[in-house]
Amino acid sequence: MYTRRRFLRFPVTLTAAAVIGPAVLTACSDSSAPPSAKSGGGTLRYGAAVEPDSWDPHAASTAVTGRLLRPVLESLVAVAADGTVKPWLADSWTVSPDGLTYTFTLRAGVTFSDGTPFDAAAVKANFDHVTAAKTASKRAAGLLGPYKETEVVDPRTVAVHLTAPHSSFLGSVGSTFLGFHSPVALRDHAGDLSSGGAFVVGTGPFTFESVTPGQQAVFKRRSDYNWAPPTATHQGQAKLESIVVLLLKEDASRVGALTSGQVDAAELIPANRLAGLRGQNGVQVVRKAVPGVPYTYYLNTARAPFDDPRARQAVRHAIDFAGIVKGIFQGEYEQAWGPLAPSTPGAEPSFAKPAWEYSKEKAEKLLDEAGWTGRDGEGYRTKDGKRLTAEQPYVQTFVSAQNHTFDVGVQDALKQVGIELKLVPLDSAGSIGRTGKGDYDVFAFAWQGSDPSLLGNLYHSKSQFGGGGANGSRVKDAEIDGWLDQAEATVDAAQRAELYRKVQRKIVDQAYSFPAYIATMDVARHGKVNGLLLDVDANTDFYGIGVA
Amino acid sequence: MSDRARLAPRRHVPPWARFVARRLAAGLVVVWGTLTVTFFALHLAPGDIVDGLIGPGAAATPALRGQVIAENGLDDPLLLQYGRQLAQLASGGLGWSYQLNEPIERLLGSQLGPTVELAVSALVTALVLAVLAAALTVGRGRTVRGAAGLAELLMVSMPSFWLGIILLTVFSYRLHALPSIGADGPAALVLPTLALALPLAGVLAQVIRQELETTDGRPFVLTARSRGLGATAVLLRHTLRHALLPLTTLSGFVLGSLFGGAVLVENIFTRPGLGRVLANAVGSRDLPVVSALVVISSAAFVVINTLVDVLHPLIDPRLREGGPA
Numbered sequence: 001m002y003t004r005r006r007f008l009r010f011p012v013t014l015t016a017a018a019v020i021g022p023a024v025l026t027a028c029s030d031s032s033a034p035p036s037a038k039s040g041g042g043t044l045r046y047g048a049a050v051e052p053d054s055w056d057p058h059a060a061s062t063a064v065t066g067r068l069l070r071p072v073l074e075s076l077v078a079v080a081a082d083g084t085v086k087p088w089l090a091d092s093w094t095v096s097p098d099g100l101t102y103t104f105t106l107r108a109g110v111t112f113s114d115g116t117p118f119d120a121a122a123v124k125a126n127f128d129h130v131t132a133a134k135t136a137s138k139r140a141a142g143l144l145g146p147y148k149e150t151e152v153v154d155p156r157t158v159a160v161h162l163t164a165p166h167s168s169f170l171g172s173v174g175s176t177f178l179g180f181h182s183p184v185a186l187r188d189h190a191g192d193l194s195s196g197g198a199f200v201v202g203t204g205p206f207t208f209e210s211v212t213p214g215q216q217a218v219f220k221r222r223s224d225y226n227w228a229p230p231t232a233t234h235q236g237q238a239k240l241e242s243i244v245v246l247l248l249k250e251d252a253s254r255v256g257a258l259t260s261g262q263v264d265a266a267e268l269i270p271a272n273r274l275a276g277l278r279g280q281n282g283v284q285v286v287r288k289a290v291p292g293v294p295y296t297y298y299l300n301t302a303r304a305p306f307d308d309p310r311a312r313q314a315v316r317h318a319i320d321f322a323g324i325v326k327g328i329f330q331g332e333y334e335q336a337w338g339p340l341a342p343s344t345p346g347a348e349p350s351f352a353k354p355a356w357e358y359s360k361e362k363a364e365k366l367l368d369e370a371g372w373t374g375r376d377g378e379g380y381r382t383k384d385g386k387r388l389t390a391e392q393p394y395v396q397t398f399v400s401a402q403n404h405t406f407d408v409g410v411q412d413a414l415k416q417v418g419i420e421l422k423l424v425p426l427d428s429a430g431s432i433g434r435t436g437k438g439d440y441d442v443f444a445f446a447w448q449g450s451d452p453s454l455l456g457n458l459y460h461s462k463s464q465f466g467g468g469g470a471n472g473s474r475v476k477d478a479e480i481d482g483w484l485d486q487a488e489a490t491v492d493a494a495q496r497a498e499l500y501r502k503v504q505r506k507i508v509d510q511a512y513s514f515p516a517y518i519a520t521m522d523v524a525r526h527g528k529v530n531g532l533l534l535d536v537d538a539n540t541d542f543y544g545i546g547v548a
Numbered sequence: 549m550s551d552r553a554r555l556a557p558r559r560h561v562p563p564w565a566r567f568v569a570r571r572l573a574a575g576l577v578v579v580w581g582t583l584t585v586t587f588f589a590l591h592l593a594p595g596d597i598v599d600g601l602i603g604p605g606a607a608a609t610p611a612l613r614g615q616v617i618a619e620n621g622l623d624d625p626l627l628l629q630y631g632r633q634l635a636q637l638a639s640g641g642l643g644w645s646y647q648l649n650e651p652i653e654r655l656l657g658s659q660l661g662p663t664v665e666l667a668v669s670a671l672v673t674a675l676v677l678a679v680l681a682a683a684l685t686v687g688r689g690r691t692v693r694g695a696a697g698l699a700e701l702l703m704v705s706m707p708s709f710w711l712g713i714i715l716l717t718v719f720s721y722r723l724h725a726l727p728s729i730g731a732d733g734p735a736a737l738v739l740p741t742l743a744l745a746l747p748l749a750g751v752l753a754q755v756i757r758q759e760l761e762t763t764d765g766r767p768f769v770l771t772a773r774s775r776g777l778g779a780t781a782v783l784l785r786h787t788l789r790h791a792l793l794p795l796t797t798l799s800g801f802v803l804g805s806l807f808g809g810a811v812l813v814e815n816i817f818t819r820p821g822l823g824r825v826l827a828n829a830v831g832s833r834d835l836p837v838v839s840a841l842v843v844i845s846s847a848a849f850v851v852i853n854t855l856v857d858v859l860h861p862l863i864d865p866r867l868r869e870g871g872p873a
Contacts, residue, residue, distance in 0.1 A: 053647065053648065053832075054648060054649055056649075059649055061602070133615045133618070133619075134615075134619065136612060136615040136616050136619055136649075137612070138602060138612065141612075142609075191649075191650075192650070194648055194649040194650045195650045195654055195655075212658050212820055213655065213658060213659065213820060213825070214659065214814070214818070214819065214820035214821065214824045214825070215730060215731060215818060215819070215820045216730070246729060246730070246818065247818065248729060248818050249815060249818070250815055250816055250818070252713055252716070252816070253716075253728060253729060253815075253816060253817070253818050256716055256717070256720060256721045256728050257728055257729050257818075259721050260720050260721050260724050260728055261724070262720075262727060262728060262729060397831055427593070427600075427831070428599065428600055428831065428832070429593070429596055429597065429599040429600035429833055430593075432596070432599035432600075432602075433596055433599060436599075466610075467609070467610065468609035468610070468611075468612075
């Protein structure tokens with residue numbers, strides 16, 4: 001059975017970016033902190049919920065690839081919890097006034113674990129690898145955006161040229177998906193990187209020792225590590241001696257391994273197991289709302305019946321989201337109101353509160369107005385003898401059991417106002433085929449990310465399914481397109497934020513889509529594990545963890 | 549042809565060797581047929597194979613689709629792709645995974661050992677349990693046989709994955725007696741083996757008991773008993789041997805299907821294994837991986853069942869008379 005891990009697996013294309021502006025275009029590094037004197041250790045056994053499709057973040061599509069390789073592969077910048085960008089492997093940077101060139105000054109003294117120095121040539125080799133046709137990058141190339149080329153100015157200065165302004169670029173390079181492999185590994189083992197293990201060599205506080213597909217991945221501490229970003233909890237080498245990540249895809253196995261003490265911590269604990277775990281002695285749950293787009297229902301605005309805004313609003317009024325959320329998630333999660341979860345940097349603050357009401361009467365009235373006044377033998381509404389039917393394709397392996405239960409709850413709510421919702425199970429390829437053609441009425445998915453620029457991938461008219469985007473509602477709204485284009489091009493942080501807020505308000509106003517609930521990342525740990533924190537993307541930060 | 553020359557002195561080849569050669573040749577056809585059906589089935593299934601490879605939600609830009617298509621030759625005519633696949637496997641190499649972007653030998657390398665380990669230990673355990681259960685209950689009173697029959701039925705009806713969860717809950721989560729995950733050492737093998745073996749033992753025990761009961765009334769049993777042989781001696785020397793025939797046939801089938809068919813149990817116990825790889829590969833339409841696994845598991849099927857057929861005349865002298873034709 002699948003649960004929320006599938007939700008979190010849903011890939012993000014434009015992600016992890018940051019709110020930037022002229023004020024943060026240059027920054028200074030804080031590299032003076034002394035290395036930590038501690039060299040204690042211990043091993044953390046960690047239960048991960050998803051197995052990567054590839055251990056090369058440049059090629060991978062699964063979010064978990066980035067999550068698990070963060071201790072090995074590092075980035076030019078670090079994104080703080082509030083979405084601001086801090087120096088990391090780059091000491092400082094400048095952006096050209098036209099927004100087309102980002103010039104980074106690299107930190108001195110950084111080496112890969114194979115001894116190769118980290119320099120401008122290494123940056124170029126990596127970005128070239130991301131964009132090479134042979135890599136067939138499923139995620140990283142999208143993060144680079146309108147990438148043109150990387151230029152080595154001198155060993156410590158590198159310039160990245162874009163073909164168009166891309167305001168989320170700086171935050172994107174902070175993602176593990178644009179982390180740096182050793183140029184030696186890229187040269188000698190480009191074809192082996194996806195296999196993981198010792199082929200993957202980075203600058204991080206841990207080295208990737210080995211991987212057994214379907215079972216585990218092992219990481220070991222690097223003793224000469226001394227370049228943690230200012231967002232980190234300490235400096236110097238990591239507290240843990242080694243990390244054993246067990247790939248426990250089944251929820252029951254993961255929770256069971258935790259309760260029986262075979263793992264010290266486990267991620268993505270399903271909502272229905274949280275109450276039981278909290279009661280057990282020593283177990284604590286670390287929680288953070290997952291930033292990005294909540295599990296959201298997208299109504300196909302390009303064809304009947306949902307080309308009519310009244311029909312879309314009727315659906316929204318008809319569903320008792322609060323009741324379904326409470327029933328399925330046992331009070332652990334909250335209803336969502338806006339296109340972005342409130343924990344996402346750049347989310348419209350007014351959508352932390354109710355944005356519409358649950359009212360069957362209003363739903364019925366809107367449907368009457370829209371002309372769906374007849375009734376057939378089964379009680380469904382009709383117009384000109386045609387039943388009010390909507391099809392929702394879904395992929396069983398990618399929709400969690402809980403989300404499917406949610407869909408059934410929605411189906412039932414809609415039936416009560418005379419709308420027939422057909423849930424159509426398909427395999428992944430079949431679903432992509434249908435959504436690409438626009439042959440559906442409702443489609444639902446979540447999308448993890450920590451920058452409002454992901455709205456462009458979901459609501460811009462250019463971002464249709466199959467064309468590099470996931471515009472589930474098939475929105476073609478000139479006003480939204482304009483705001484999104486301006487936000488992408490501007491270098492003014494305040495203006496950019498306001499543009500994205502306008503987009504969010506219009507989406508809710510037009511009922512193009514509506515979210516179901518706000519998921520949280522729940523990581524349960526035993527008492528002996530300390531310093532377990534979740535980063536801006538709600539991912540476990542292994543560097544700061546210690547075991548007693 | 550030189551083949552013909554080599555085959556010329558076939559009169560001197562012992563009949564069993566000829567039999568094995570014929571069976572293996574037929575097996576080759578079986579493997580080829582399975583591969584062919586799999587290849588075209590995956591291509592005919594609704595949806596585009598490229599979409600399966602790229603995966604859901606990923607920014608399936610036209611450029612990325614183009615890269616994936618060009619990289620894997622997916623725009624070539626289907627028959628050409630099919631031919632390439634056959635040539636690849638005929639050359640002895642398994643090829644390269646479309647989706648995981650790594651050599652299939654490496655992908656399967658760490659998975660084959662645990663699969664064989666689990667399949668063999670599950671079969672052996674099931675056989676031991678089944679023979680014990682049948683031998684201990686056959687010929688007993690109505691109540692004992694009824695109870696045994698009921699227990700077997702229960703075992704048979706229990707899905708392995710459900711049984712696995714029960715075993716985990718009791719022995720790992722509550723008693724902390726055995727590990728719930730991984731494939732390191734014999735302790736980690738106990739629970740997955742039981743999860744697979746108990747339902748199998750149910751089936752096998754039913755077969756054995758039925759065989760024992762039908763042979764029980766035969767004249768040769770009566771003769772043996774009249775010679776003064778005890779019930780146990782008759783069971784061990786005579787009736788059990790009769791049951792061995794259907795048992796070996798069934799075991800061959802079971803062992804073959806355990807190769808790549810233990811995916812649910814592998815998932816629950818987080819064991820590496822071929823079944824898990826196959827399930828993932830089918831889901832993402834990773835044709836080279838699916839083909840490689842189909843070839844491996846159908847070849848295992850053929851080899852095991854040929855072995856079973858070779859064993860039959862050794863078990864049953866009646867089959868030896870005219871040679872195993």
